[in-house]
Amino acid sequence: MIYELNHVGGPVRDLEASLSFYGELGAEVVDRLFMQGPRVHRVHIQLATGLVELLNSEQPGAQATYGLNHVGFMTDDLDGDYARLIALGYAEISSPRVAGSGQGRLAFLSDPNGVRVELLQRSEEFRVPPITTGPVRQFSYVGLAAPDLDAAAEFYGTHLGMERVSDDTFRLGADAVKLLPSATTTIAQLGLTTSTPAPDTQDPDGTHLTFLPH
Template identity: 65%
Template sequence: MIYELNHVGGPVQDLDASLDFYTALGAEIVDHLFMAGPQVTRVHLQLGTGLIELLHANSPAPDATYGLNHVGFMTDNLDADYARLIEAGYAELSPPKVAGSGQGRLAFLADPNGHRVELLQRTEEFRVPPITTGETRRLAHIALDAPDLEAATTFYSEHLGLPHDSGRFTLNQDTLALSPTWPPSTTPVNHLALEVTTPRPDLHDPDGNRITFVPVS
């Protein structure tokens, strides 16, 4: 069973610049690990209750692309959930395997609009109690383009089991927002919306991810 919307993540070109950007917004580093096998540094940042996973390769491929490119979900039965989703017709990207960190196992598939969805099964917990000391109170939502909103709704609500309301899918503390009409983005994840005490104009992080701000509700 899929029980948690765990993180949004992707590769970064300059790890220090990305860390400076997000910590200036109030994020805290809750996990920092060098994975010797793939030669990748993994950092989890927490904004409010939401986790952002940054991946930095020591020797990236010449054609490497950067930016948030997947959403990760926790499951208590990776093999069964992955097999069920593939049998339902969703595209296989990477079958279940041991994670490069050695922490549990993972797999990737594509949602109906081609977004990368990671399934994770592990015992490690990186999330800490909600961070509410700064201006950013929470990661309000992770936004994905959904040209085929009906198919995406079926995937996230019926097959992943996320409760939903008007294009927003919430599991535990975090929310995925889908729309066919977001303004265009240069990264696979359309934008992150942060709930803040004082709204401000949109920003872009060092890899071009758009960050929007909404007032505390």
């Protein structure tokens, strides 16, 4: 069963710049390791309730791209949930395998609009109690491209088991996804509720951040 929206993540060009940017918003590092095989630094930061996975390669390819590019969900039956979703017609990206970190197993597939979805099964828990020391009070949502809104709603609501809390927003665990029909990138934005008004901005790799009133 898929039971938690665990994180949003992707590759970053300059790890320290990303840590500094999110640190200014009150994010804290909750996990950090180096994957020897692919030569990748993996850092999980927590912003209010939400986990953001930053991946920084020591050997990026010439065609490397940067920015948040996937959402990760926890499951207690990786093989079963992956097989069920593939049987429903969703596109396979990579079948279940041991994670590069050695922490559990993972698989990737595509939602109906091309968003990369990671399924994770592991015993490690990186999430800590909600962080309230910075200006961000709530990790409101991960905004996902959904030009086919009905198909996306069926995927996240019916097949991933997320609770529909509004016409375009689905929650599982502490955090939520918001489906954005007009978005031009798959991970279109992070919606963050702040203690004081703030203008929208972008992180160092171009991910859009929208600040919502508390």
